[in-house]
Amino acid sequence: MRFEVxxxxxxxxxxDKRVCFISGDYGHANTEEFKRDFPGRYFNAGMSEQNIIGxxxxxxxxxxxVFVYSIVPFITxxxxxxxxxxxxxxxxxxTIIGGGGGFxxxxxxxxxxxxxxxxxxxxxxxxxxxxxxxxxxxxxxxQAVIKAGGxxxxxxxxxxxxxxxxxxxxxxxxxxxxRSGDDITLIASGAIVAEAIRVRDMFKEQGxxxxxxxxxxxxxxxxxxxxxxxxxxxxxxxxxxHNIIGGLGGAVAEVLAELPQRPLFKRFGVxxxxxxxxxxxxxxxxxxxxxxxxxxxxxxxxxx
Amino acid sequence: xxxxxxxxxLIAHAKNIRRTIVEMIYRAKCSHIGCSLSAADILTALYFGxxxxxxxxxxxxxxxxxxMSKGHGVAALYATLAERGFFARDELDLYGTDGTRLANHVVxxxxxxxxxxxxxxxxxxxxxxxxxxxxxxxxxxARVFVVSGDxxxxxxxxxxxxxxxxxHQLANVTMVVDQNGMQSEGSTETIVDIEPLADKFHxxxxxxxxxxxxxxxxLIPAMRVSxxxxxxxxxxxxxxxxxxxxxxxxxxxxGSPNDEQYKIAMEELL
Numbered sequence: 001m002r003f004e005v006x007x008x009x010x011x012x013x014x015x016d017k018r019v020c021f022i023s024g025d026y027g028h029a030n031t032e033e034f035k036r037d038f039p040g041r042y043f044n045a046g047m048s049e050q051n052i053i054g055x056x057x058x059x060x061x062x063x064x065x066v067f068v069y070s071i072v073p074f075i076t077x078x079x080x081x082x083x084x085x086x087x088x089x090x091x092x093x094x095t096i097i098g099g100g101g102g103f104x105x106x107x108x109x110x111x112x113x114x115x116x117x118x119x120x121x122x123x124x125x126x127x128x129x130x131x132x133x134x135x136x137x138x139x140x141x142x143q144a145v146i147k148a149g150g151x152x153x154x155x156x157x158x159x160x161x162x163x164x165x166x167x168x169x170x171x172x173x174x175x176x177x178x179r180s181g182d183d184i185t186l187i188a189s190g191a192i193v194a195e196a197i198r199v200r201d202m203f204k205e206q207g208x209x210x211x212x213x214x215x216x217x218x219x220x221x222x223x224x225x226x227x228x229x230x231x232x233x234x235x236x237x238x239x240x241x242h243n244i245i246g247g248l249g250g251a252v253a254e255v256l257a258e259l260p261q262r263p264l265f266k267r268f269g270v271x272x273x274x275x276x277x278x279x280x281x282x283x284x285x286x287x288x289x290x291x292x293x294x295x296x297x298x299x300x301x302x303x304x
Numbered sequence: 305x306x307x308x309x310x311x312x313x314l315i316a317h318a319k320n321i322r323r324t325i326v327e328m329i330y331r332a333k334c335s336h337i338g339c340s341l342s343a344a345d346i347l348t349a350l351y352f353g354x355x356x357x358x359x360x361x362x363x364x365x366x367x368x369x370x371x372m373s374k375g376h377g378v379a380a381l382y383a384t385l386a387e388r389g390f391f392a393r394d395e396l397d398l399y400g401t402d403g404t405r406l407a408n409h410v411v412x413x414x415x416x417x418x419x420x421x422x423x424x425x426x427x428x429x430x431x432x433x434x435x436x437x438x439x440x441x442x443x444x445x446a447r448v449f450v451v452s453g454d455x456x457x458x459x460x461x462x463x464x465x466x467x468x469x470x471x472h473q474l475a476n477v478t479m480v481v482d483q484n485g486m487q488s489e490g491s492t493e494t495i496v497d498i499e500p501l502a503d504k505f506h507x508x509x510x511x512x513x514x515x516x517x518x519x520x521x522x523l524i525p526a527m528r529v530s531x532x533x534x535x536x537x538x539x540x541x542x543x544x545x546x547x548x549x550x551x552x553x554x555x556x557x558x559g560s561p562n563d564e565q566y567k568i569a570m571e572e573l574l
Binding site (some may be wrong): 020040043045046048050051052053054055056057059060061062063064066067080081084085089090120 | 313330365384419420421422424426427429430431432433434435437439440441442460464465467468472557
């Protein structure tokens with residue numbers, strides 16, 4: 001996804017002289033073009049996330065349109081207060097691109113996991129939170145974010161996500177139907193939508209029709225979609241590569257909890273404890289219970 | 305701003321500003337008085353002798369910017385902006401009332417001329433660096449001033465910003481340190497010593513001037529200088545400056561005078 005996102009920002013840089021790009025020493029070869037073609041508008045600010053966010057806000061307060069880019073935990077949590085005050089309170093056009101959502105930096109260990117970012121950033125007024133599922137969607141959503149402007153947080157993968165066909169045109173704040181179905185709805189967000197599609201395929205063999213919805217915008221949340229499904233589905237599930245507390249599942253639960261009547265509901269996410277092993281991204285998903293097979297088994301048990 | 309320094313007029317402005325500070329904080333029974341009084345001459349010098357701006361056009365893209373990074377000194381900023389004509393002084397009557405937008409720390413656009421929200425230490429310089437890049441790219445000659453406390457320099461983000469500022473030779477940024485030597489619970493020296501401060505800024509690649517922060521003949525020339533590197537003006541100040549019983553008392557970092565103390569303060573500031 002990162003290549004598509006950086007390409008979209010480069011395109012914006014061509015069309016709009018206000019576009020600035022600040023990297024926290026992250027990006028390697030894929031930011032070279034921006035650096036080469038827009039001198040004075042590209043900065044590798046090194047490892048100084050608090051300064052990066054403050055600077056980005058200062059630029060935006062002076063009329064620039066700013067994109068910052070680093071690995072999720074560093075560019076969200078380390079500089080959280082700068083995001084809160086300098087970006088969100090000032091309500092300026094700064095978009096934070098976080099690479100390595102969820103367990104994308106699987107072998108890197110807990111310092112590099114990004115499984116609490118959404119919970120934390122969701123509580124900041126003015127913030128939009130976008131979590132694309134694959135490269136095509138990342139490109140289209142990034143174009144939409146560029147148009148809409150910040151404050152925004154775009155949580156992407158590491159660059160190895162499989163592409164898959166989308167049956168909808170992604171729109172900020174609107175859930176996308178990745179695969180249709182009418183017994184139950186499985187809502188996912190981010191690269192793990194691919195896992196949700198696998199869950200759906202497993203149920204297909206058993207004659208249960210699973211709708212896979214992609215809640216690529218976690219804030220503002222598509223409450224209308226959730227309310228509509230609450231009235232028509234036997235059960236709703238959420239699946240996210242994020243702590244079970246406060247992320248997509250929590251956000252959907254908040255909507256459902258306030259309805260007078262609701263279907264069965266269960267969240268799948270990373271249990272609230274640190275993984276003590278590392279491995280591939282798939283290994284980690286399976287290890288913490290958010291891999292397709294285990295999710296499918298638990299859904300089956302739950303519906304029984 | 306013209307080159308001549310009218311010390312007499314500046315002293316009169318600073319006195320009005322100090323009287324407004326004491327009045328506001330006395331009436332509202334809050335909040336940071338000592339560190340507002342220490343900054344009063346710095347802000348007077350900036351707004352009446354250095355900054356190129358038009359109070360009636362506070363969003364002019366070509367204006368010089370002032371970021372009050374020491375947001376707890378907001379009373380000094382309110383009083384100075386009123387004195388400079390950004391708004392009528394009676395706007396400040398709301399300070400300390402329920403429902404007012406006038407907080408005890410700086411909030412962007414609470415009143416005209418308030419550029420940023422500050423109150424958590426160490427945010428201002430990075431904001432200033434960002435603005436400095438933007439105005440440098442725009443080529444409009446605007447300068448950016450960041451007024452920082454000295455206790456605030458304990459925040460690591462300040463030093464990240466200093467590194468970046470010198471690496472990119474942002475000569476249009478000036479940080480003014482209101483070095484009153486005290487923070488919330490005592491002297492900065494006894495809490496976490498920040499000295500030798502000038503050496504540290506030098507080592508980070510910034511030009512440094514150390515001056516008396518209550519002497520306009522030192523303040524204004526030091527802040528008017530625009531060299532080839534970013535600049536720090538270390539303004540040595542007295543916490544509580546102008547009110548004898550508050551001077552150099554860290555206990556007056558935060559607090560409001562009682563009736564008797566208020567009377568004495570206003571007599572001393574005549």
